[in-house]
Amino acid sequence: MQADLIITNALLVDGSGADPVHGHVAILGDRIAAVGNFDCPPDVPVLDAGGRVLAPGFIDSHTHDDGYLLAHPDMTPKVSQGVTSVVTGNCGISLAPLSCEAVPQPLDLLGPAELFRFATFAQWLDALRETPAATNVIPLVGHTTLRVAVMGEDVGRAATADERQAMRELLDAAMQAGAFGVSTGTFYPPAAAAPTDEIIDVCAALSGREAIYATHLRDEADHIVPAMEEALTIGRAVNARVVFSHHKLAGSKNHGRSRETLDMITAAAKSQPVCLDCHPYPATSTMLRLDRVRIASRTMITWSKGYPAATGRDYADVKAELGLDDEAMLARLAPAGAIYFLMDPQDVRRIFEHPLTMVGSDGLPFDPHPHPRQWGTFPQVLRRLVREEGVLTLAAAIHRMTGLAAQQYGLAERGLLREGYHADLVLLNPERVNDLATFEKPVQISEGIDRVWVNGRPVWDGRQASGETPGQVLRPRASA
Structure with a gap:
């Protein structure tokens, strides 16, 4: 077998909805070279998944x-x-x-x-x-x-x-x-x-x-x-x-x-x-819209060119601070964006x-x-x-x-773990994967996404982006 990398001992969730199975995935260039249980050639780099989930990107x-x-x-x-x-x-x-x-x-x-x-x-x-x-x-x-x-x-x-x-x-x-x-x-x-x-x-x-x-x-x-x-x-x-x-x-x-x-x-x-x-x-x-404000249980301002100090704050608090009605608030903050609950x-x-x-x-x-x-x-x-x-x-x-x-x-x-498919892959820990981004502190990296590959090249190592840019402009299947 020819391969650039073999990911072994993974729980394969193949993207089809089928039950997970244990096995290996081999990558050659930008493609998946093999999926399943096979012997690994001695001269190919191996990444032991340790039982973690390997899925399509x-x-x-x-x-x-x-x-x-x-x-x-x-x-x-x-x-x-x-x-x-x-x-x-x-x-x-x-x-x-x-x-x-x-x-x-x-x-x-x-x-x-x-x-x-x-x-x-x-x-x-x-x-x-x-x-x-x-x-x-x-x-x-x-x-x-x-x-x-x-x-x-x-x-x-x-x-x-x-x-x-x-x-x-x-x-x-x-x-x-x-x-x-x-x-x-x-x-x-x-x-x-x-x-x-x-x-x-x-x-x-x-x-x-x-x-x-x-x-x-x-x-x-x-x-x-x-x-x-x-x-x-x-x-x-x-x-x-x-x-x-x-x-x-x-x-x-x-x-x-x-x-x-x-x-x-x-x-x-x-x-x-x-x-x-x-x-x-x-x-x-x-965007900030009064029709959304009026049916939301809570509105948070995400940005405002008219009143930048409103960014990240509740609409109701800013409204009370400025002492304005809804129409005047919209005029004061606009253009602006908001989160609506x-x-x-x-x-x-x-x-x-x-x-x-x-x-x-x-x-x-x-x-x-x-x-x-x-x-x-x-x-x-x-x-x-x-x-x-x-x-x-x-x-x-x-x-x-x-x-x-x-x-x-x-x-x-794409979208499945199949031999010959593009090697868009994610290795994750299903017991540890966790979103840390909150409405109060939204810019936070998640936990438990351990490795990501796009077209066979690593783009995420669990802590930071690799700096590689292997992304492609995809075309519909009919014209691919």
């Missing part, structure tokens, strides 16, 4: 790392969790195609304005190939980004026929360059005025491509059902797989309705491709139990005081939902993080 199904990949290619927040691939361009916001100096909300959630320098999607992908990151990239195009690129500041209306054609051409070019599909964020002002028929017109470029339609719904609170129905309608019209992003039920009056929405997803899956992603926290994070933990658990649920962190990496999900999502699933609460078995949780995501996104030869 985790796929973060929902990120906003578009600009972070370029600014911080070590990708420490992700590789320290075992993540080896990230899906970018979610919630309708992608870094490209857009070159501008004045970046409107929510596009500014992706980072500083100087990152928005790519007039075409291909230019951004070329930059990622020229200066790769430690993780692989699964890119989506944002519909909001297309709107801003074509319509400028005049986004408070439906797009004209010519504007729809221009957006469709940008999307088609992005798909040719290697995008996996499109995302929408009609919850946000730049896209809220886009009617269903506009989205269908623009996304016609997806037809025939086995593409992804990922959506931050128009409403995740009282009107979530019609919002989900709209998404399913669009998916059927453009023949794309619908991904319900960060699926949640917002506000106390909607707690428990995950039974209803998950039944909708189960029924829809019988006639069209559909899946969802979720993170394990009862709080979400985005508005979900029921039981809904979160129920969503994770659904067989089509992938794991997505949805972190905002440039926030001065980020949501802890940016640093702790995957270890929290393994600690809390697997080890402590038993919501999922270890094999089921890792399946959602690996094989399921690879299948839903159409990744070729």
Whole structure:
């Protein structure tokens, strides 16, 4: 056997959902050379796993790392969790195609304005190939980004026929360059005025491509059902797989309705491709919005350009300090971001139990005081939902993080421990894995993620990133 490294004495959780088995994995170049029980050649380096879990590298199904990949290619927040691939361009916001100096909300959630320098999607992908990151990239195009690129500041209306054609051409070019599909964020002002028929017109470029339609719904609170129905309608019209992003039920009056929405997803899956992603926290994070403040049990400010002293503090405390009403508070802090505690933990658990649920962190990496999900999502699933609460078995949780995501996104030869597959691997201690990131102190490295390899090269040693950047811009299976 030829190999560069053999990891022996591991508990193999292969990403398929099958029961773990003990065995070895051999790596040669960027591929898995062998899996199972075999004799190790005497001249090949060996790493004894000591019975720890060896799994495929985790796929973060929902990120906003578009600009972070370029600014911080070590990708420490992700590789320290075992993540080896990230899906970018979610919630309708992608870094490209857009070159501008004045970046409107929510596009500014992706980072500083100087990152928005790519007039075409291909230019951004070329930059990622020229200066790769430690993780692989699964890119989506944002519909909001297309709107801003074509319509400028005049986004408070439906797009004209010519504007729809221009957006469709940008999307088609992005798909040719290697995008996996499109995302929408009609919850946000730049896209809220886009009617269903506009989205269908623009996304016609997806037809025939086995593409992804990922959506931050128009409403995740009282009107979530019609919002989900709209998404399913669009998916059927453009023949794309619908991904319900960060699926949640917002506000106390909607707690428990995950039974209803998950039944909708189960029924829809019988006639069209559909899946969802979720993170394990009862709080979400985005731009500061009063409609979210008013249905949240608690709001924490993550950043504020208008009043930087509010960063990391409770909205209610800052409001009392300044003596302002809600409207005046928004004006004083804006632009700003916030964390909103508005979900029921039981809904979160129920969503994770659904067989089509992938794991997505949805972190905002440039926030001065980020949501802890940016640093702790995957270890929290393994600690809390697997080890402590038993919501999922270890094999089921890792399946959602690996094989399921690879299948839903159409990744070729990734997401499973299989001979010939790419050597994206994570070695972890299932009894010790633990997220340390909290809402009060969110930037903290997790414990128990002992080694991570991307395309056969080490990117995390249990304490720090290696500095290697072997990540690739992935292509859909149909065009790989």
